[in-house]
Amino acid sequence: MASLSSQPPSPCSPYPSSTTSNRIYSSFCTAKISNWIECYNPSNNLWDRITTIPGLIENRVLKGFSMVSIGHCIYIIGGRLCQKLSGHEPDEIFEVNVEVLQRVLRYDVVNDVWSKCASLRVPRFDFACTVCDDKIYVAGGQSKLSCARGTASAEVYDPALDEWKFLPNMNTLRYKCVAVTWQGKIHVVGGFAENRDSDRKVTSWRAMERSSAEVYDWENTKWELIRGMWQLDVPPNQIVAVGDQLFSSGDCLNAWKGHIDAFDGNLNIWNEVDGSHLETLSSPISTSVANWQPGKRLYLTMAPIGAQLYFLAGYRMPGEISRSTCNVHVFDTSADGDAWTSLEPIEEEGEKELCGHCCALSQPQM
Template structure:
């Protein structure tokens, strides 16, 4: 009986591993440095875990040369990747040199979707409220957005929220949150929409200032009751979270908006309302964004994570030292399951040029053909 149980566990682990190989991770980048005859506008790249390979798929349509979309949301449903909202910028070379500058052009409410199977784009109904730096999550096949900034150069957030139904291609306004928030994290947990942390302020307060209590709280939406409630002390830090993801009913975080990777993974204890360091989650991902403190000297350009099954896939990019403009892409995987084996790492891949991550990544499962 023991051998049968062992075989069953082995088969289960093998099935999970094979299942994870059917996923692809997608991220949007733009050019970070200037090069002759190179358009720095956004494109979408795909990482294939089964072959440890990167493929540049498509450019985001509707952007003029060197126009860039930043701080938007990118989520996946079925065969589609949705690109939602964002801050519109122009990248240009200033002062007769090679340094790249940015000019903010405005906030967009555009929504487009890309089919990863047919390599085609379609326009969707735009957001009711254009925004960037907002929370976004998927629940029951619908896309929820909340908070964010609605004007460039403003340190004010919004409390407005809305939901998108892909079947109807329609955005519907939801009740406002109890707080205005931006640079907040969105995650679906226990059947509810959680908008966590961020630069926040109570909706009924007229006083400006560092609202520590609001920043450590979360607004939680119950779709059944069509109502927002505030959960205090869900984040605890004054610095907004970078990403929070749900893996098998457990929430995980790995950084904040000042440092996308803090050197370990934390798990949320909903009963005690605290974040605990996950055992064995220290990893070889660089903890610093400055070249001086790394060896070999590499500057980390980006870090983002996507949940697949019980695993967290971390995509990290580094600027390699030297006269030539080069970057190194690394993918590190942490298995959150008990006795999951901790970290595994893919062989790093180098490429020409430097790039900048423009939104959090997302994962899609490839369907059988």
């Protein structure tokens, strides 16, 4: 396992594009194994289990955290610590929440070293998180296990100073919201949201707030509320930016609704992307790309690399023996014709659970 440095982390500088290659990193767990991180290499369609998240004892897993990259480093931020317990029936496993974390860790993928970073000012899970100008921005989320209510607080981390600073509060309390940096601005979209009246008292939940977004106004240092940017009562699963476009494939209840949507900022609506339908992402598994069989999808997450959207999906394979496949589908947002590429799936023993959305980064070619 990688060592955990007690020294304050130094900022990670991005490598020049001429000497870099892209990788996608995801965190998984099983009923008995705590979080580990896998690396997917798009150039050869191979997965590699590279490290485990330090500080987790047996049967403890981290969920609801955010994982982002700056330079050649991955940051694991906040989250909800759970304990996996066995039930009365064979193979029955259930979770018990333990605590909400303020902890922030940094993993240097080049040197295989974990470091402790300054802790969040507010513990939180299921929160919005994005990177802008090599700083990490977080907003919303839940801060207490005993209260199913979001927070309006936001903060920013500067790796060069190893310091978190509060930002002004958002207009709404929200959790299970997502963040994306788009057109140079921080957008916090959707989530389960509550408004506050003029006396700062929390009013009831309304779909109007849940389908809204908040954009940070740099000049006036405040959040601007945008009505209807998400349009659904259910929080988004992921929203990612590719160039000047925003893309989404579903919500937190249905991560893949059969196609990809793109956001029209002028009309404030989401439109289906031509040619983005892909039936094999809806529910199937396969033993080969040409031989699809019905099955259950275990997880789905996406990451942008250049003009391409990489969808990482896991499926349970039919049969008495517990097996699964890891499938990768790539959508080229710049293509005029057939934009999908499906790569040969990789079969695995047992099943694993995705614990947080993936992130992509560039690193030196080895």
